[in-house]
Amino acid sequence: xxxxxxxxxxxxxxxxxxxxxxxxxxxxxxxxxxxxxxxxxxxxxxxxxxxxxxxxxxxxxxxxxxxxxxxxxxxxxxxxxxxxxxxxxxxxxxxxxxxxxxx
Amino acid sequence: xxxxxxxxxxxxxxxxxxxxxxxxxxxxxxxxxxxxxxxxxxxxxxxxxxxxxxxxxxxxxxxxxxxxxxxxxxxxxxxxxxxxxxxxxxxxxxxxxxxxxxxxxxxxxxxxxxxxxxxxxxxxxxxxxxxxxxxxxxxxxxxxxxxxxxxxxxxxxxxxxxxxxxxxxxxxxxxxxxxxxxxxxxxxxxxxxxxxxxxxxxxxxxxxxxxxxxxxxxxxxxxxxxxxxxxxxxxxxxxxxxxxxxxxxxxxxxxxxxxxxxxxxxxxxxxxxxxxxxxxxxxxxxxxxxxxxxxxxxxxxxxxxxxxxxxxxxxxxxxxxxxxxxxxxxxxxxxxxxxxxxxxxxxxxxxxxxxxxxxxxxxxxxxxxxxxxxxxxxxxxxxxxxxxxxxxxxxxxxxxxxxxxxxxxxxxxxxxxxxxxxxxxxxxxxxxxxxxxxxxxxxxxxxxxxxxxxxxxxxxxxxxxxxxxxxxxxxxxxxxxxxxxxxxxxxxxxxxxxxxxxxxxxxxxxxx
Numbered sequence: 001x002x003x004x005x006x007x008x009x010x011x012x013x014x015x016x017x018x019x020x021x022x023x024x025x026x027x028x029x030x031x032x033x034x035x036x037x038x039x040x041x042x043x044x045x046x047x048x049x050x051x052x053x054x055x056x057x058x059x060x061x062x063x064x065x066x067x068x069x070x071x072x073x074x075x076x077x078x079x080x081x082x083x084x085x086x087x088x089x090x091x092x093x094x095x096x097x098x099x100x101x102x103x
Numbered sequence: 104x105x106x107x108x109x110x111x112x113x114x115x116x117x118x119x120x121x122x123x124x125x126x127x128x129x130x131x132x133x134x135x136x137x138x139x140x141x142x143x144x145x146x147x148x149x150x151x152x153x154x155x156x157x158x159x160x161x162x163x164x165x166x167x168x169x170x171x172x173x174x175x176x177x178x179x180x181x182x183x184x185x186x187x188x189x190x191x192x193x194x195x196x197x198x199x200x201x202x203x204x205x206x207x208x209x210x211x212x213x214x215x216x217x218x219x220x221x222x223x224x225x226x227x228x229x230x231x232x233x234x235x236x237x238x239x240x241x242x243x244x245x246x247x248x249x250x251x252x253x254x255x256x257x258x259x260x261x262x263x264x265x266x267x268x269x270x271x272x273x274x275x276x277x278x279x280x281x282x283x284x285x286x287x288x289x290x291x292x293x294x295x296x297x298x299x300x301x302x303x304x305x306x307x308x309x310x311x312x313x314x315x316x317x318x319x320x321x322x323x324x325x326x327x328x329x330x331x332x333x334x335x336x337x338x339x340x341x342x343x344x345x346x347x348x349x350x351x352x353x354x355x356x357x358x359x360x361x362x363x364x365x366x367x368x369x370x371x372x373x374x375x376x377x378x379x380x381x382x383x384x385x386x387x388x389x390x391x392x393x394x395x396x397x398x399x400x401x402x403x404x405x406x407x408x409x410x411x412x413x414x415x416x417x418x419x420x421x422x423x424x425x426x427x428x429x430x431x432x433x434x435x436x437x438x439x440x441x442x443x444x445x446x447x448x449x450x451x452x453x454x455x456x457x458x459x460x461x462x463x464x465x466x467x468x469x470x471x472x473x474x475x476x477x478x479x480x481x482x483x484x485x486x487x488x489x490x491x492x493x494x495x496x497x498x499x500x501x502x503x504x505x506x507x508x509x510x511x512x513x514x515x516x517x518x519x520x521x522x523x524x525x526x527x528x529x530x531x532x533x534x535x536x537x538x539x540x541x542x543x544x545x546x547x548x549x550x551x552x553x554x555x556x557x558x559x560x561x562x563x564x565x566x567x568x569x570x571x572x573x574x575x576x577x578x579x580x581x582x583x584x585x586x587x588x589x590x591x592x593x594x595x596x597x598x599x600x601x602x603x604x605x606x607x608x609x610x611x612x613x614x615x
Contacts, residue, residue, distance in 0.1 A: 002582040002608040008401035012189065012364045013229040015401070016371035017378070029577035033608030038368065041404050042325040057398075058405035059277050062315055068566070075566050079279060083396040084226060084382055088574045095574075098582045098608055 002098055004036045005051040006078060007044045007058075014057055014082065015039065021081050022055065025091055034098065048073065053097050055090065057082045074100070119197035119487045120152040126202055127373065134380035144373050148196075151369035152489060155193035158366055159186055159490045159498070162359035162436065167496055169352055170433045172342035180431050181424070183477040183497035186490075187436030189367040191480060191500045195236045196370060197487040204234045204255065205381055211259045216389055223266030224385055225285045225397035228378030229371060233287045233504060234258055241513045243479045250516040258287060258508070261533060265289050266397045268540040269449050275545040276453055277402060284445070285397040287505055291446035293532040294468070294507050295461050296539070299450055302457050311550045312455045318407040325414040325439070331360025334421070334435060356435070363436055400445045409448050412458045413439045416466065420501065423466050432473040434501035442469060442504040450536075452546025472506025473499045581607010 004022065008015035015038035022036045039047060041058070048054060048067045055078035060068060068075045074097035081087045114122060128145035136144070166184055174181045186194075195201065208231055215221040237258050238251040245251070266285030274280050302308040323329055335356025339349025403409060420434050443462055451457040477499035484490040484498050492498050503509075511529055514522030543549070 001610065008399075008404060012367040013371050013401075014399045016368045017229070017375055020372055020375045021379075030579040030604060031577060031582065031606050031608070032580075033582040033606075033610070040327070040364065041401075042327070042410065046326075056405075058402050059279065061318075061405050061407055063319060079282070079402075082398060082402075083282060084379075084386060085281075085396065091574055095577065095580070098580070098606070102582065102608070 002034045002053070002101060003051045004034060004053045004055060004094070005044070005048065006036065006038050006055045007041050008038070012038075012040075018055060018057060018078050018081050021087065022091075022094065052101060053094060055081070055094065119199075119489055120149050120156075122199065123152065123197055123201070124149040124373075127377070130202060131376050134376060136376050140376060144376050147369055148373035151193065151366060151373055152197055154366040154369060155190065156489050158359060158362045159190050159193075159484075161355075161362075162186070163490070163492070163496065163498075165352060165355035165359070166338065166433070166435060167493075169338045169342040169344065172344070173338060176341065176343055177425065179425065180429075181433040182495060183432045183474065183481075183499040185432055185435040185437045185473070185501040186480075186498055187363060187438075187500060188441065188502070188504070189363045190436055190490075190498075191236065192232045193367065193370060194480070194484050194487060194489045195232050195239065196374075197489050198235055198239060198483070199487075200238070201232075201235050202377075204231045204238070205377065207252065207256060208234065208259055209381060209385065211256060212263060212385065213388070215260070215263055216392070216394065221263040221267055222394050223263045223270070223283055223285050223397045224389060224394045225263060225266065226378075226382035226385065227286070227397055227399045228381050229374065229399060230286060236504075237287075237509055237512075239483055240476065240479055240509045241516060243482065244513040245516045247516065254512045254516070257512070258290075261290060262287055263397070264533075264537060265292075266395060268537050270395045272449055272452065272540065272543075272546055273403065275547050276448075277405060279402060281395055282398055282402060283395040284400050284403065284449075286400050286445065287508075288400065288442050288445045289449055290505055290508055290533070291443060291465075292450040293529060293536055294465065295446055295450050296532060296536045298461055298464060299457060302460060308454070308457050308460070309550050310456075314407040314411045314455045317411050317455075321411065321414050324417070325410055327360045327364065328357050330417065330438065331357035331435075334360075334438070337421075338433075360436060400441070403445065403448060406448060406453050408453045408455045408458060409444055411455060412447065412462055413441070413444050415459060416440050416443075416462045419463055420466050420470070423470055424501070427467055427470055430470050430474050431477060431497065432470055432499050432501050434470075437473075437501045437503075440466070440469065440502040442502045452549045454550060468506060469502050472503040472510065473501045475510065476500075476503055476506070577604050577606070579605010579607075581605060581609065 006015040006018045019036045019038045026034055045063055045067065049071050051073060053074045053076060054068060055076045057078045060075060076090055076093040078090055080089045124145040127148045128141050131141035131144050163184055170181045170184065212225050216224060234255040238255045241251040241254045242248060262285040266283040269289060270283040273283055332353040335353035336349050339352040344352060417438055420438055424430055424432060424434050443465055447458045447461050477497040480499050481492050481497045484492055490498060511522050511525040515526040
């Protein structure tokens with residue numbers, strides 16, 4: 001099971017929107033076995049290690065970057081999905097990261 | 104004619120949890136969603152309403168008696184319980200004309216972009232709720248729907264102009280080009296601006312300050328669950344409860360705090376198809392034009408200063424709530440003051456000391472705003488039938504967004520001369536802010552010692568390289584057995600999105 005986490009200020013609005021887009025993308029392409037979840041920045045440092053891919057909409061802080069590097073988590077810029085400007089850039093990165101996990 | 108009236112009234116009287124999802128279903132269908140998705144969106148919205156009703160009532164039932172008891176002990180009058188922005192947003196979405204504000208936002212943004220009056224394209228449809236809420240507030244005071252739409256419309260215009268003026272500072276603070284935050288909370292900078300200018304005369308306020316270390320130390324207190332428990336236990340002791348009673352209240356309060364955002368997520372899920380359709384429509388029409396994409400404020404949330412400030416302000420807000428004469432609000436679900444901190448971050452260029460000073464100074468403004476507007480929120484909760492508020496109790500929002508703007512403008516339209524004067528002053532203040540922001544140095548160059556490190560603007564920010572992945576042909580990938588191994592992720596891997604169909608990743612696991 002691959003797990004993706006998206007984070008925003010409250011874990012309610014922006015991150016949930018991005019989660020929904022990613023889930024829809026997987027659904028449209030019949031991609032299975034991936035969990036996509038939203039959280040808020042305050043919880044993120046504690047739970048990030050449990051995930052494989054971090055899709056961010058605010059630049060990762062040093063603390064977050066440290067966890068990403070230590071735990072070998074793929075970090076993907078989710079802004080293209082969030083803004084709707086060329087979202088395929090993010091999707092490609094997500095798929096690439098997933099495939100790398102399989103190999 | 105009578106038949107039609109009967110039908111319309113019947114539909115309106117179904118109650119928000121039924122009526123609003125019905126509208127949602129119609130809108131989603133118009134937006135071209137598949138039946139399955141429309142049904143799901145509509146039902147999710149209904150579930151969100153009912154869920155919010157459950158949580159707010161649960162919160163009221165556990166906190167109100169304690170607040171009452173504590174008020175007796177300390178001779179206070181804290182009868183307004185704080186539902187936070189999540190609670191107020193939920194109640195607002197249940198308002199019967201809520202969906203009219205999507206087209207209002209689109210129309211105004213469309214006109215302003217067409218005539219080059221703004222460079223901001225606002226695709227943040229979630230925050231349509233704060234326009235609806237402004238309308239509700241103005242309506243409450245003036246009983247005039249036209250004035251309500253007028254003020255909400257003006258708010259949209261000001262937000263777009265704010266989006267224009269913040270953009271270069273946001274790029275400097277976050278390293279993200281082409282995005283901005285045309286959010287209502289940033290307009291509080293109008294009030295902060297003169298105070299911030301005074302701070303220029305204090306040398307200590309002109310030095311950069313590293314907040315990363317501080318964030319690690321206090322981060323745990325910022326967690327919703329932990330904060331709920333702490334407030335619960337303090338409230339229990341304040342109310343003279345026994346130890347077991349206080350601990351139970353701590354768990355109940357933590358439960359309410361934890362569930363609030365979970366329920367709010369449902370709103371987002373339900374509203375997202377509409378939001379998507381709207382922003383797609385806008386983007387199609389202005390394709391190829393140079394504009395800033397207007398997003399919700401969390402794009403700024405990577406800045407430590409933001410979190411350090413709000414967490415430090417929590418106890419300060421609680422103390423103010425106890426000592427401010429005439430305050431009726433017990434801060435709870437809305438105690439993280441997002442209504443203040445976003446404006447402060449942008450205005451001060453993320454200068455932590457300034458943010459804290461401004462935060463302490465302006466906390467009473469929010470509490471008094473919350474006290475003043477508690478009847479409005481209570482009335483909205485009662486009329487939409489979303490929440491039961493018992494007699495002698497009120498519902499409020501301790502960190503009420505834009506108390507200044509909403510008070511001045513709503514009261515000005517009731518013809519109060521002092522409010523009209525304040526509206527003129529406020530608008531002049533906005534003009535001053537706008538001009539100043541366009542002249543001001545960027546945040547990374549603003550504070551004298553000059554060893555603050557600006558964020559380098561880079562666009563390659565994912566740690567993955569995607570060579571020619573093709574997205575048209577992914578169907579059916581399954582990632583069920585993927586494992587996240589400890590290899591360096593620098594290797595390039597060409598992945599073609601044309602042949603990822605039917606992939607399954609259910610056995611993927613990260614090797615620890």
